[in-house]
Amino acid sequence: MKYAASLVRSHVGGRIAELRAEALSRGIPVVDDETLNFLILMLSAARPARILEIGTAVGLSAAAMLSHCPQAHLTTIELEEELWREAKRNLGELGFSGRSTCHLGDAGEILPMMEGPFDFIFLDGPKAQYERYLPDLKRLLPSGGVLFADDVLLYGWVSGEKPTPPKRRSIVGKIRGYLAAVTADPELVTSVLDVGDGVALSVRIERNQT
Numbered sequence: 084m085k086y087a088a089s090l091v092r093s094h095v096g097g098r099i100a101e102l103r104a105e106a107l108s109r110g111i112p113v114v115d116d117e118t119l120n121f122l123i124l125m126l127s128a129a130r131p132a133r134i135l136e137i138g139t140a141v142g143l144s145a146a147a148m149l150s151h152c153p154q155a156h157l158t159t160i161e162l163e164e165e166l167w168r169e170a171k172r173n174l175g176e177l178g179f180s181g182r183s184t185c186h187l188g189d190a191g192e193i194l195p196m197m198e199g200p201f202d203f204i205f206l207d208g209p210k211a212q213y214e215r216y217l218p219d220l221k222r223l224l225p226s227g228g229v230l231f232a233d234d235v236l237l238y239g240w241v242s243g244e245k246p247t248p249p250k251r252r253s254i255v256g257k258i259r260g261y262l263a264a265v266t267a268d269p270e271l272v273t274s275v276l277d278v279g280d281g282v283a284l285s286v287r288i289e290r291n292q293t
């Protein structure tokens with residue numbers, strides 16, 4: 084049985100918590116409490132030096148990651164110009180300008196041009212593109228690097244626990260494709276966890292470890 088999200092203690096405070104409340108009140112999709120808590124837990128264990136995020140929105144998860152990883156640099160990609168501007172402003176006001184690089188554009192076009200390594204990747208952009216991004220994400224991820232993909236269970240539709248509304252069958256099929264790819268990949272060890280709306284947590288391993 085899943086713990087109620089309300090039992091998860093928030094590990095963001097002050098201006099980041101305010102930003103989160105503002106984003107939610109404007110209908111901007113930001114990481115939920117349970118997932119944010121788990122993300123912070125994983126970052127605290129992995130202690131990455133270089134973080135990559137796909138899907139910045141207003142910079143909420145970016146700010147939370149930077150505040151919990153004081154030595155890390157974060158690179159993040161956002162498609163919507165207005166959100167990108169707002170994220171840059173928010174990260175600047177929080178004192179994170181020097182430790183963040185915000186790219187404006189389509190992750191599908193930017194990722195192939197990027198150079199790694201990134202030892203922690205938070206994949207929180209367009210769900211339908213996760214599988215398409217995978218070869219580049221793997222290229223950017225060193226051995227031991229963590230790939231944290233959010234929203235992979237989509238209200239129980241992906242697991243089949245709840246029937247998928249006809250209009251959502253395409254996205255559900257694409258997320259299933261991503262999960263099939265990461266779980267079958269001999270260079271990744273993956274667990275799909277019932278955290279928030281579903282997290283696929285993958286760690287890159289050396290091929291000869293399998």
Ligand SMILES: C[S@@+](CC[C@H](N)C(=O)[O-])C[C@H]1O[C@@H](n2cnc3c(N)ncnc32)[C@H](O)[C@@H]1O
Nearest residue numbers: 113114138140143144161162189190207208209
């Ligand atoms: C779930 S929101 C990200 C929330 C953010 N990570 C947080 O928790 O604060 C997903 C974001 O991905 C952006 N996005 C959608 N398609 C994209 C694309 N092709 N490339 C980059 N970003 C994209 C959306 O504009 C949206 O802001």
